[in-house]
Amino acid sequence: MAKTKTSFFCQNCGAESPKWVGKCASCNEWNTYVEEVVQKTPKSATPFSSSTTQRASKPHRLNEIEKLEERRMMLQDNELNRVLGGGIVPGSLVLFGGEPGIGKSTLLLQVAVRETNKKILYISGEESEQQISMRADRIGKSNENCFVLTETSMQNIFIQVEAVQPDILIIDSIQTLQSNNLESSPGSVSQIKECTAEFLRYAKESGTPVFLIGHITKEGALAGPKVLEHMVDAVLVFEGDRNHVYRLVRSVKNRFGSTNELGIYEMNGNGLREVENPSEILITNNEERLSGISIASTIEGVRPILIEVQALVSTAAYGTPQRSSTGFDLRRLNMLLAVLEKRCGFKLGAKDVFLNIAGGIKANDPAIDLAVVCAIMSSNANIPIDAGICLAAELSLSGEIRAVNRMDQRITEAEKMGFEQIIISKFNKGINQKDYAIKIHQVSKIEDAIRIIFG
Ligand code: TYD
Ligand code: MG
Numbered sequence: 001m002a003k004t005k006t007s008f009f010c011q012n013c014g015a016e017s018p019k020w021v022g023k024c025a026s027c028n029e030w031n032t033y034v035e036e037v038v039q040k041t042p043k044s045a046t047p048f049s050s051s052t053t054q055r056a057s058k059p060h061r062l063n064e065i066e067k068l069e070e071r072r073m074m075l076q077d078n079e080l081n082r083v084l085g086g087g088i089v090p091g092s093l094v095l096f097g098g099e100p101g102i103g104k105s106t107l108l109l110q111v112a113v114r115e116t117n118k119k120i121l122y123i124s125g126e127e128s129e130q131q132i133s134m135r136a137d138r139i140g141k142s143n144e145n146c147f148v149l150t151e152t153s154m155q156n157i158f159i160q161v162e163a164v165q166p167d168i169l170i171i172d173s174i175q176t177l178q179s180n181n182l183e184s185s186p187g188s189v190s191q192i193k194e195c196t197a198e199f200l201r202y203a204k205e206s207g208t209p210v211f212l213i214g215h216i217t218k219e220g221a222l223a224g225p226k227v228l229e230h231m232v233d234a235v236l237v238f239e240g241d242r243n244h245v246y247r248l249v250r251s252v253k254n255r256f257g258s259t260n261e262l263g264i265y266e267m268n269g270n271g272l273r274e275v276e277n278p279s280e281i282l283i284t285n286n287e288e289r290l291s292g293i294s295i296a297s298t299i300e301g302v303r304p305i306l307i308e309v310q311a312l313v314s315t316a317a318y319g320t321p322q323r324s325s326t327g328f329d330l331r332r333l334n335m336l337l338a339v340l341e342k343r344c345g346f347k348l349g350a351k352d353v354f355l356n357i358a359g360g361i362k363a364n365d366p367a368i369d370l371a372v373v374c375a376i377m378s379s380n381a382n383i384p385i386d387a388g389i390c391l392a393a394e395l396s397l398s399g400e401i402r403a404v405n406r407m408d409q410r411i412t413e414a415e416k417m418g419f420e421q422i423i424i425s426k427f428n429k430g431i432n433q434k435d436y437a438i439k440i441h442q443v444s445k446i447e448d449a450i451r452i453i454f455g
Helices: 079-081 104-114 127-140 154-164 189-206 226-231 278-282 330-344 366-381 408-416 444-455
Strands: 004-011 033-037 091-098 119-122 144-150 166-172 210-215 232-238 246-254 262-268 271-275 293-300 303-315 323-324 353-357 387-391 419-425 439-443
Touching: 004 303, 033 189, 079 246, 091 104, 091 189, 091 226, 091 330, 104 119, 104 127, 104 166, 104 210, 104 271, 127 144, 127 271, 154 189, 166 189, 166 293, 189 210, 189 226, 226 366, 262 353, 271 439, 278 303, 293 366, 293 408, 303 366, 303 408, 330 353, 330 366, 330 444, 353 366, 366 387, 387 444, 408 419, 439 444
Parallel strands: 091 210, 091 232, 119 144, 119 166, 166 210, 293 387, 323 353, 387 419, 419 439
Antiparallel strands: 004 033, 232 246, 246 262, 262 271, 293 303, 303 353
């Protein structure tokens, strides 16, 4: 019998080492190395494992290669199409990550049952056929071309894939599958790598798009390792607060489209509903204006979205004031507070500051800075900001209001949503008041913006 060969893998980044080490040299994490069996048994190789596919490829002239864009497959889900960069590219491998219970299985089952004119194979290693069928009933659609398989062995999966010949393959989830080529347990780094590599080969050779669901660790990284992200063509991450109904699909890597594209869904009793006009849901339409609320015109991917920033400033009950932020970078909040203190003379050093972006959204757009600062000042002074004012500008360390990109889209969105005034940077060139009905204030310093808002 062949001697069992083992190796040690970092469970965080997937780095390999012949012996155990305490600290991973590639990701600097401590105590992440786990011993895994890596002995391959080539006899039972799957149809798409490297040992059987020795197909030699030939070079082609660049201009003779068929263009991918012409063959994109549009799904019956506009949000997903947009996040993927305009439909799914045949033969692409898409990794779909997210915390447990966020709705990954629901979304992909929804994709499966909506594609009535395509053959879909939905393979689950997590749930029974009955559970999947009950979920499909909840979603309320049925598709006779959707096949469900509950299986965890890669070898059996590929036998069925060969038999069904699906147009789209969905795997829920990569962490539950096991290849006989390796002896390590499902979910280990070497298994995840091996299974993904087999799906990658299958996708590229058959031209079938493959969706892989992957779990996210409690630290927020895709479980099983960064290596997975390198192998696949696109990584979509499902975000959102489980206590909110809104779910965001963000693209963090996409070989066939732009990243930072955002898809928004609402989780209902009967599945995930696409949200076509996100600005409407993210702003609370209170007749009576409260202090500490401001509206920012941001851009997520290609779409302008208006989001509500909420701040609460109160006197610190204990010696050290608290700074807490949900949906906004805490370091950036601290920086903006320092700018307010130093440049505008606001004494916030002894105050607790809480910041929240409504709807469980995570805002990365720098244009939200001005709205954050104004919400904080509004709460501090207990003066509400006029409900007709929208803000879009970045703040520099010197307190200068800086220009942000795609200003016309931001202004148009604010106008569309019925805002009467928008405050932007003076340094945004090419903005002409007579092109818009909304009143545009162009300011260069934070004091000017304060004067407009609070009089
Ligand atoms: P699920 O897709 O199982 O999450 P994941 O695969 O990411 O672990 O989603 C589970 C949650 O979604 C569950 O808490 C119930 C909720 N849900 C709805 O609110 N409405 C629905 O129609 C469905 C199918 C699920
Ligand atoms: Mg699931």
